[in-house]
Amino acid sequence: MGVLDKLWHNRWIIRALIPSVIFNFRHLPFSQAARLPILLRKARLRNCSGKFIFNCPVRFGLVKFGVNNVSLYPDSGITLENRGKIVFNGYLSVGNASAISVGETGVLEFGEKVIATSSLKIACYHSIKLNDNILIGWDCMMIDTDFHKLKYTDQKRYSKGYGSIAVGSNTWVANNCKLYKNSTIPENCVIGADTIIHGPVDCQPYSLITTEISTIVKTVGIYHDKDDDEINIIRN
Numbered sequence: 001m002g003v004l005d006k007l008w009h010n011r012w013i014i015r016a017l018i019p020s021v022i023f024n025f026r027h028l029p030f031s032q033a034a035r036l037p038i039l040l041r042k043a044r045l046r047n048c049s050g051k052f053i054f055n056c057p058v059r060f061g062l063v064k065f066g067v068n069n070v071s072l073y074p075d076s077g078i079t080l081e082n083r084g085k086i087v088f089n090g091y092l093s094v095g096n097a098s099a100i101s102v103g104e105t106g107v108l109e110f111g112e113k114v115i116a117t118s119s120l121k122i123a124c125y126h127s128i129k130l131n132d133n134i135l136i137g138w139d140c141m142m143i144d145t146d147f148h149k150l151k152y153t154d155q156k157r158y159s160k161g162y163g164s165i166a167v168g169s170n171t172w173v174a175n176n177c178k179l180y181k182n183s184t185i186p187e188n189c190v191i192g193a194d195t196i197i198h199g200p201v202d203c204q205p206y207s208l209i210t211t212e213i214s215t216i217v218k219t220v221g222i223y224h225d226k227d228d229d230e231i232n233i234i235r236n
Contacts, residue, residue, distance in 0.1 A: 012068065013061070016041045023048075032058045037088075041066035042077020042096070050082040050102060055089050056112070063088055069095035070118035070138055084108070084124070090132070094120055105233040106144075111169065116140070123147075126233055127164040131187070134167055137175035144181050148229045161231035168205070185209070 020040050024033040027048060037058040043066055056062075066077035079099040086102055090112025094100070097118055102108050103125035111132035118138040122128065125145040130136075142165055149161040165179050168187030173179075177195045184200040185191065192210035201209055 012041055013039060019043060027052050028054075036060050037062040039064045040078070040080075041068070042075070044077065044079045046079065046081035046101070048080065048082045050084045050086065050104075052082065053085060053087045055087060062090070063092045065094050065100075066098065067093055067095050069093075073097040073118045073138065082108075086110075090114075095138070100124075103145075103233075105235050126162045126181075129164070129166045131167060131169040131171075133170045134173070135171075136173045137177070137193070139176040140173055140178070142179045142183075145231060145233070146181065147231070149231050151228065158228075162233055 016039050020036055020038060023040055023043075023045070024036050024038055028037070032054060035058050037054065037060065038052070039061050041064070065080060068075045073096055076097050078094060078096070081101040083104045084102040084106035085108070087107065087109040089110060092110045092114050094116045095118035098116065098120040100108070100120075100122045101124070105126060106124040107127050108122065108124040109129040111130055111134065113132060114130050114134045114136070116136040119140075120136055121141040123143040123145065128142055128144050144165045145162040146159070150159040152158065163181035165181065165183045167173065167179070167185045168189065170188045171185055171191065173191045174193040174195070176193055177191050178197070180196075180198050182199045183197045185197070186201065186203060186205045186207065188205040189201075189203070190208045191197070192208060195209060195211045197209070203209065
């Protein structure tokens, strides 16, 4: 790609400069903000009172949110909410039509070189960690909370309602995958398209993980009580 082609391909950066400058100096220490490590493209910012933490040397455009990577989705940028902590350990690119929400008790951590092509949805209210060299296809969702809890019919127990998510390094998450609470993926794996994961995956590295059949987890003794539904997340 020639110089002119590179300039044309990255012309969005020019329009992103003003909102990115404001965001960086509002949320980062001056020494980091001056390098403009976070670039925002068509960002719709909700409550961003949380912390943005870099555990690596910063440089211009190290983190890109809302990049228009895939033509199949509207060029709608990104919705970003952070009331907890978002931790960066290196290069990150999150594509257009994406949304990230981090609650007050949430810690969302990205490793070195994490790329999400488009329409990524993350709801982090406890802990989600994506390690190094991870590629995420479009229409993927990661949620570490149920937002509700389930009671047992004996009235003495109820579900915890949240749990950590961790994806090992060098993993490819194909399109339309869903990772829910307690999902743990070993390193060097491929998660096939349309896979739904609800807990730890017991496999060796270099495995292909897919969802082939539906499984009934529990048939009796559990229900949703809409009048007693609040989850109390405990941060260790």
